[in-house]
Amino acid sequence: MAAVLELLLREEVAVGAVLRWLRQGPGHRPAEENHIHDKLVSLSLLQKDFVPFLLNFLREQTSQILTNGPSTPAKTPNSKAHGSQRTGSERRAGHATSSRVQLFSQRTSVTSCTTDTSFSPAAASSGSSSFSGSNLSSPCSDFPSMASSSSPSFGYSPVLNHSERRSSQKASLGSFLTATPEALPVRRGRRKGGSAVSASGRQVPRDMGRSLAEEEDGKNDSPSWSGGRRKRSEVPLVSARSPPSQLNLNNLEEFPPMGAASGWTNKSKPSRRINPTPVSAERPLSKPKTCFTSTPVSQSPTARFSSGSSLEAFSTVQEGNLTSAISSSLQEEREMLKKERCKLLHQASSPAGISLDPGTPTKPSYTRSASLPAESHLVTCADPAKISCKKQLECLAQLYSSCIAENLVPNIFLELFFVLQLLTSKGTSTAEEEEESDLEVNEGSKNASGRQHFRSVHNCVYFAVQVLDYQYEIISHLEKGTLKFLAENERIASFSPTLHERLKQAYESSTAKVSLLLPCSVQSVSFQPETDNRSNFPSDRAFHIFKKQRDIFYELLREWEDNHEKTGWDFERVLGNKIRAMMAHLSATCNHSHFARLFQKQLIQMCKGPVGGGASWGDTPDQDVLNMLGPDNLSRLKRLQERFVVPQSIRGPCPPPSFPGCQQFFRDFILSAGSYQFNQHLVDSLCLKILELDGLTLVEHEHSDGEADMDEQDEKKRFTVVLLSLRLLAKFLGFLVFLPYRTVEQPTRDLQDSAVALRNQTLPVLDVLKLLRRSIRDHRSILTVPWIVEFLSLADHIAPFLDYYRKVFCLLLQVYRLMVLSEDKEMSFLNKLLILAVLGWLFQVPSVPEELFFATDVRQEGVMVDTVTSAQALDSVPLVDQQLLYTCCPYLGELRKLLASFVAGSGAKNGGFIRKITPTAAESLAPKASVTQRKLQVELEQAFFHNQPPSLRRTVEFVAERVGSNCVKHIKATLVAELVQRAEVMLQDKVKEEDANHDKLLEEVCAHLYEEGAQALIKGREFCKKKGPEAVRVLLPEETSAAVLSSAEDIAVELATEKACGWLSANIAALIKREVKATFNRMLKVPGLPLPSEEALELRRDCPPGCQHRAPFPSQIINEIKDVLCVAVGPRDEDEVIDHDWLESLLGRLSQTLRCRKFMCPTSEQQLAKCTVELASLLVSDRVPLSAGIKPPEKSSERLRVKNNPTYGLLKLLLSVWKEDFGMPVPVQLMFSRKNIGYLSEVKQREWDLFLFMLHGLVEHDLMRTSEIESCLRSLGELPWPSDFLKELEMLSRVFTSEHHREEPRTNPRELTRQSLGTVTAQS
């Protein structure tokens, strides 16, 4: 491994060669044409391990920088060795463990902290989980153990909050764990420490089953958390090498200050909380922490699973083990914090203190300074001039980027997170000095790959910027807030102005605002009348019991809603027995299936919203929390929530699966019920629903009415709802299916083997493999993969080893590898990104075996892709937007948080960085009623419908949907069309003025119109108001009472307006622009602007008044003329002639045809023009064998010939048709073409008079100007004609010229013609 890198870094092998070598590895088809570098050939066996090695290498190399504690001693001793020696799978394992650890982190902390005081406020808040998050995250990161624990390669630990890093001095959890192995059934030592830290947050508690869920415990035992705080204070005591005996997981310290912090704005508080204020006293003693990335861990398998014991508690019960002794160092800490704050304030006021922040010097670097008051001045400014080993860095960046681009890394977002960490790393000068010494050592070793390429911030940032540049496309698809941070990042600006520029543009053009607004309808507990029907039950008794059970169920739900956030409230203790009693009743009457259905419906209703769909991201208020507090306390709640939310802020991009929000209730319910029958019925019910949803046709491919916009919007919405529901259902299904097998720790090898042998015999409940295959075949993976991922994320430790699931994973892995990001027709970019994000996350889930990603031979499962895209092919439809992406993968928000935490500049004044996390709500049209009012309104509406027959609701919803849609169509057809017309006029004027930049012009004009576009909302509202009630009235029964009717109308109007105006306000500008642009393009395409003469011709575009459209068809005339031409051109029979009169009548009909415009099309007319010119040429050169008429006597006088030659008549007719009847210019100049003059030259007895007559006629009829004819004749003279013909031609030219110059204005051209003809013939 190292050898390869060595070659690369010494520039003995190019990056491209390494890539080729890699591609040949397993999973890639060997391509003969790719020559593998000689030096790499011998290493071919190592391909598989190279990527993990590379990842480890990077983590390891950067570990110091990322930790940036001043006292950091290089890396952990072993890290290096590990980096180079471990195999991918091992590393992987490390990584995996870390995430696993996260799951149980709480436990860990609990067990470990013996001395904690309970921290009641925290407990009161949203349960232990949130606390733990906050606590854990900050201090832990600093732990040295963490560093060591995390596997270098996948360092997952997400944890790296800057502030955390900064506050480095704490003992690491990991190390702590190792120190006290007996205490903990620790399996995965350090790792866990690291992860625990990172994991933090509510997620943790909510994760896997209750088993994992110590949340309750947490609540009860909140004291344990406080332990962290305690610990903190103790940290100083801990020597670097020996980890502290206590966990400092929770520096709740941060919390207490909150109360004290009244002086600060709310927003600023959170940020403070995020960045734990390190107490300077601790620092000197504290151990160097490495960042998660660095992690080589020698440590212990033993330490791995610290939380094991607690997990065992899984079974349900809370053992009181959590209670802890609480130490009271609180007061002391508060004192320290006060001091900190003073410093902080001081700094904020003095710019000098702030200057550390290279990027944003002007703004007070609040965060930073807060966390690192003392050492802040040491933070290095990243400077492009100080980069060393540039070449190697570039090589590495390219190699690394290619690995990312080709999906060779298990989780691209994890890598991006790492890169952003590098970007935002803050080395300190001390660190640099140390590194220097390191460097010497390293150079001594003369080992290129062993050298510290990342020893300085400059190098790290340079590398990061390089990689970001390569990954621009992915980055540009992130949500707007993230882009903003990147675009504003000063480091990027100084290291790569071009990337900076691109990012700025991407930010400016991005519309991907991810809004985490409240889902607009509060999901209140509502009954499902369908399950109420007596006919569904075998007996009255069963029916009644079911009704009763339903009531009980809702009672439980309400109780939970009201109380579950309260301190000391315990699900099992309060509700457990009630639930079990209810289950017993169910069993007695065999009502399980009914109840399972109700349960499932309620689950969907309450949890399918974005909040329930995954761990909440940023500061999404949990719905249940809102409910709990009620409207009055809402603002307080908000503040409170911010406190909890912020500390979690950086959890890393791979949180373990969790059951956030209301999902928690359902999970706990299942666990407490512990009913096999119920679970079975629920599984059936979930399977059925999943199959139903998975098979839905979501996209109708024809938008035949052309109103694609609205349809697309609806499709997207529908897709979103279905996808989120599927994910929810699949998660619960996974939970239920794997529940019996769940173990707290990874079973031993032997146990695993026997379990695998046993379970291989059973059939899967839901054939996900089949569904997955089918979805791939049908191009529907965008719908199916995300829910299968949810399902699998809850797999137990054995499941992935089963034959069946192994296949599933293989297939998923293959999908992952194939899903190379690029824009193509097959699949839209964001669709792919979503699939990659969820799969990447899945590969990091604890129970997924670490070797899976690198060790699996991808080729096992053939992915058959049907090339025929059916109407079912969802993949190609751009269904995913950033909103959905972030809803499904809230962890992507970590990237933004990381960046946000770097922007120290957002000082307390504008709310600290929390402000940036806060999504800006899309401006809605109307001043929105306050949240409370809206909530009440929604509840009222629900209640209203509840009392009415279901058809009323359906009717109202239907009307709202249709009226809303019609409204948009109406606006498009009226207002927009009008605006576009005006734009056309404006554009026409401006285009004439200047040949200026068209884009700019377009921009200007559109900008003008946008304001008027705002009218659309007013008009839209009017439209809905007018149409909605009409429709409702017609559709509802006559007998509907007036009050109901008017309420129904109002609701319909409201919904319709919301729908229509929502769409309009979001899209009107884009719509106008699109339409104007289309019009403009059409305008530009019309060659040249209409000239006056052409306008005159335009006038002839209509039939003459009174036209009967009886004229012969153009096709007929063309056909006839063609026949004439045939005869004229030959070959023809001896006696074949063309009747003169007939020809004359043909020309007459031609004139008629040309006048009646009805059947004329441009091609016909063009052809007619061309053919008649040809005909004229042939006539002039006497090639048309005319019969009848008066044949000119052979040797008559010239005068007679002219008079009697019938050809003159025909020519005159032609001239007049050309002049009068054609609606387009006739190409008369064709008469002077070489071919047509050639006809003349071939005639033995040349008759120049006809030709001359024609020339005069052309001039007279304004068909050609004299000068044009002259120039035509001149150019004819240059062609190689027989000499005699040439002479005549010259003569003719002279005659024509002289006549027209001398005799203007001519009195009688005919006379002149004759005279001149006389001369010509005489001379020839």
Added chain:
Amino acid sequence: MKLSKAQYDEIAQFLGHVQPTRQSLRKLKEKFPSQSQSTLLSIFSQEYQKQIKRTHAKHHTAEAVETYYQRYLNGVMKNAAAPVLLELANEVDFAPSLMARIVLERFLQEREQAIPSKTLINSMLRDPSQIPDGVLANQVYQCTVNDCCYGPLVDCIKHAIGHEHEVLLREMLLEKNLSFIAEDQLRAKGYDKTPDFILEVPVAVEGHIIHWIESKASFGDESSHQAYLQDQFWSYWNSFHNLRPRLYCILFVQR
């Protein structure tokens, strides 16, 4: 215009191997005086095209091209005014316009030392005056004018007929008060392949439901009907869902 299958077959049989010239058409007219010229021409053209499709390849082999070109050169050397090219085409049973194209292409290739572009060739065929050789220009023009199945003139006539019939059809629809969406409107909405008309409200004709109408200028014999089905109708079908290829049949019977 209704035409029975038997009649059609009779005409088609008569055609056998005839040259697509005025003279052949005249003979045809004499033989089937009851049919209109356009019908006969349409059938003629159709049948002839089938024949050409079969033999097209053999006229485009390098040897064939070379032979034709040499024969042309020899011919015009002897007598530039004679219809060399046209006779050559008739002799080898190939459409005069296509023969003209082959020779023109070969000529330009020799002259320019490069393979001329399709657009250039097409524009020269449309307007032989652009051909840099006077003799060849005449020869080519003679070919295109005399060809009644191929060539720019014939194409234009076909196009004109198509357009006229579309206008007529529109007229008829308006007369019958049938609401429809025309092709240009459909195109404006972004459909690439569209029938001429879509009926907004379907109608029933002789027990068949008609959703849309496509009018074809050419005569609808069986094989071309099949080909149209292949090319167009299924793609309409796909984009318009349940538009059935019905009226097409009726239309061609009527033509």
